[in-house]
Amino acid sequence: MNLEEAAGRNDLFETPKALYVHIPFCYSRCGYCDFHSFALGRCEGGQQSGNEFAESYVATLLHRARELKARLPEPLQTLYIGGGTPTILPDKAFSELLGQLAFLFGSSLKEWTVEANPESLSRQKLSVMADAGVSRLSIGIQSMDDGELETLGRRARRRDNEKALDLAQRSEMQVSADLIAGIPGQSPETLESSVRAILDTCVDHVSLYDLSIEKETELEKKILQGVLKLPAEDSAYSARKHGERILKAAGYQRYEVSNFSPAGRESLHNSVYWSMNSYVGIGSGAVSSLMVKENADPTLLLDIDLGSSEGSAARAAGAVGSLVRTAGGATGDAAGAPACLRMEEGRDLKAYLASPDACLTSAWIDRKDSAFELVMMGLRTRQGVDRQRFARRFGSDLYPLIATVLGKWKDRFIQDDEYLRLDDAGLDLLNPLLLDILEVL
Numbered sequence: 372m373n374l375e376e377a378a379g380r381n382d383l384f385e386t387p388k389a390l391y392v393h394i395p396f397c398y399s400r401c402g403y404c405d406f407h408s409f410a411l412g413r414c415e416g417g418q419q420s421g422n423e424f425a426e427s428y429v430a431t432l433l434h435r436a437r438e439l440k441a442r443l444p445e446p447l448q449t450l451y452i453g454g455g456t457p458t459i460l461p462d463k464a465f466s467e468l469l470g471q472l473a474f475l476f477g478s479s480l481k482e483w484t485v486e487a488n489p490e491s492l493s494r495q496k497l498s499v500m501a502d503a504g505v506s507r508l509s510i511g512i513q514s515m516d517d518g519e520l521e522t523l524g525r526r527a528r529r530r531d532n533e534k535a536l537d538l539a540q541r542s543e544m545q546v547s548a549d550l551i552a553g554i555p556g557q558s559p560e561t562l563e564s565s566v567r568a569i570l571d572t573c574v575d576h577v578s579l580y581d582l583s584i585e586k587e588t589e590l591e592k593k594i595l596q597g598v599l600k601l602p603a604e605d606s607a608y609s610a611r612k613h614g615e616r617i618l619k620a621a622g623y624q625r626y627e628v629s630n631f632s633p634a635g636r637e638s639l640h641n642s643v644y645w646s647m648n649s650y651v652g653i654g655s656g657a658v659s660s661l662m663v664k665e666n667a668d669p670t671l672l673l674d675i676d677l678g679s680s681e682g683s684a685a686r687a688a689g690a691v692g693s694l695v696r697t698a699g700g701a702t703g704d705a706a707g708a709p710a711c712l713r714m715e716e717g718r719d720l721k722a723y724l725a726s727p728d729a730c731l732t733s734a735w736i737d738r739k740d741s742a743f744e745l746v747m748m749g750l751r752t753r754q755g756v757d758r759q760r761f762a763r764r765f766g767s768d769l770y771p772l773i774a775t776v777l778g779k780w781k782d783r784f785i786q787d788d789e790y791l792r793l794d795d796a797g798l799d800l801l802n803p804l805l806l807d808i809l810e811v812l
């Protein structure tokens with residue numbers, strides 16, 4: 372079963388209303404990044420120039436988008452073009468991509484976000500976005516300190532960031548800025564200065580991420596060699612909390628572990644991920660997640676052929692077998708039954724361009740893993756885990772299942788009839804708390 376067939380099966384899966392489009396190109400690789408992206412100049416195929424390669428990629432994306440549109444049972448509500456760096460696409464390809472996506476999906480969208488990097492955000496790109504109906508721009512600022520930007524291996528410097536924020540603020544779009552905490556050499560003062568500089572531009576939304584040291588990145592290498600030193604854990608934590616207090620005082624509420632905004636400016640698209648609703652992703656490396664309907668006929672899942680995806684056939688067979696046994700009443704253990712279909716578009720760019728369907732990999736997520744994912748994603752947010760949804764999906768009230776964890780962390784949990792959520796200190800302790808939940812769920 373390919374992606375558009377699966378997305379169209381509204382007898383089996385909850386209808387996706389969010390689409391992610393991945394652009395896996397950047398000018399160069401930042402030192403801390405392990406995202407799926409390539410320096411555009413290095414991924415040319417045959418005699419093609421970087422621009423021609425990007426145009427072929429966009430043509431493939433648009434072909435997939437049209438096929439998807441033809442099968443989707445309901446109109447999309449959110450669209451997110453991320454990367455990589457979508458704004459480094461050549462103007463012609465960028466314009467073609469946005470114009471066609473607007474034609475296909477624009478009329479029903481409640482939110483359309485495009486990611487941008489400061490050095491590639493031009494008046495021309497902003498004008499294309501405005502014409503297409505893009506409503507939200509997410510800019511990778513990361514820091515307003517030139518030394519920290521250099522440490523991260525970013526191309527942009529403070530003046531580029533300022534220029535991009537200034538340009539963005541002149542548009543009608545909502546603007547979100549990403550910042551990073553815990554950078555080697557960062558002090559509470561430099562983080563405060565970055566947060567205040569962002570707030571001075573009146574952005575609508577801020578994402579404040581903790582730096583994560585990914586394997587085999589330039590940054591990891593430098594830290595292992597002792598060339599760079601991470602800030603002590605305590606001082607990184609207090610710098611981050613200080614930054615959060617400044618955001619809060621300015622009216623930006625922490626509505627997710629790393630995301631802050633005034634009420635009504637939260638990211639609708641990301642909320643789809645956090646609430647574990649169905650979504651689709653196109654473009655090399657993009658992931659789709661289709662939740663099995665609560666009342667889906669289990670025997671129909673037997674007919675699904677996930678193709679030759681490595682490992683997925685065995686997982687699917689096991690999961691479906693378990694579901695059928697459960698449906699037949701032979702066992703009360705439904706933990707292994709499928710609850711979600713996860714698909715990933717191929718990461719090998721040339722193979723992807725030749726045949727996206729041939730390099731799609733698919734796997735079932737069983738009920739046990741899916742239950743944990745629902746709790747894990749929900750607890751990231753200020754709203755919390757939807758208790759009724761959990762009970763409908765998994766046939767059991769969440770509270771008794773994790774009673775020991777609720778008792779152990781009782782000062783951090785806020786429980787009511789509808790949602791289970793964490794207080795602010797609990798959001799900071801999410802990882803140890805989730806490990807406890809994983810043990811009992």
Ligand code: SF4
Nearest residue numbers: 397400401404454455
């Ligand atoms: S611009 Fe973003 S996606 Fe590209 S290398 Fe840097 S961090 Fe990674």
